[in-house]
Amino acid sequence: MPSLELMKTYAASQWDIFRKLRLPTALPYIFSALKVGKDAGDDRRDCQNISAAR
DSSP, X not given: OOOHHHHHHTXXXXXXXXXXXXXXXXXXXXXXXXXXXXXXHHHHHHHHHHHHXX
């Protein structure tokens, strides 16, 4: 994976830096956050279903 300094040396645009360096680096964190958010939504929906059944 190219480093930020190397990309700046080759005069990469901000879009190229984001697309080729920052986004791939952030993807594991993005997917983890989506998974946690989905699990939290499922838990909340389960609690609402239990409350509605009473």
